[in-house]
């Protein structure tokens with residue numbers, strides 16, 4: 001049985017990824033900042049014995065280090081770096097007005113944390129049959145797509161794309177596939193109710209893309225529908 005580790009698993013796309021992978025028989029290590037507050041995720045874990053819930057604040061190095069103890073000597077087949085933040089309020093992340101502290105925090109969570117989690121789980125990934133590290137990025141991080149809004153968020157996603165591309169060649173030699181996936185414009189707390197697709201639809205699409213990834217794809221930037229995305 002494959003083991004999937006997901007960050008930011010308590011709500012939004014992360015929660016639906018847990019639900020989708022668990023219902024298709026995979027074992028899910030679902031990580032979130034505050035397990036005691038994660039009602040929906042806890043209910044899922046009570047219904048299913050293939051879902052376990054653990055505390056993880058991806059912005060806290062000691063919390064990420066503790067993840068190694070949670071995983072122990074188990075193999076991780078898929079690491080999904082899903083946790084993310086939108087950054088400072090819309091009007092405070094642009095040319096006229098930038099909240100620099102908020103930008104730094106956005107980088108810490110969206111760009112640096114995925115690498116830190118990957119470093120922590122690298123040995124566990126290398127043990128799997130078809131190990132994949134998947135980072136939920138955004139079309140807004142594509143250099144080739146001009147959306148002149150949300151400078152902090154867009155730059156943090158563009159940077160994580162680059163970081164994962166940089167890591168890909170060395171990981172490929174260890175058999176680990178690197179993928180950056182755009183989940184669509186999704187009706188979550190981040191995307192808002194007016195977004196285009198439900199978290200369930202996004203997660204189902206992402207799962208089928210993740211299931212189809214092989215080392216030949218690495219590194220890739222794809223959409224939740226499986227189309228190649230411009231870098």
Ligand SMILES: NC(=O)c1ccc[n+]([C@@H]2O[C@H](COP(=O)([O-])OP(=O)(O)OC[C@H]3O[C@@H](n4cnc5c(N)ncnc54)[C@H](OP(=O)(O)O)[C@@H]3O)[C@@H](O)[C@H]2O)c1
Pocket residue numbers: 007008009010011012013014032033034056057058059060081082083084085109136137138139182183184185186187188189190191192195
């Ligand atoms: N929604 C969209 O349209 C859209 C589009 C493109 C990309 N994305 C990306 O998709 C991913 C999921 O987004 P979403 O739409 O599901 O957003 P969401 O509903 O706002 O959920 C964000 C998740 O990230 C977690 N998180 C934030 N900071 C964290 C930290 N320091 N440690 C651990 N977990 C943390 C949140 O946990 P708490 O509950 O503890 O805050 C929550 O579980 C993000 O990477 C986002 O950038 C979303």
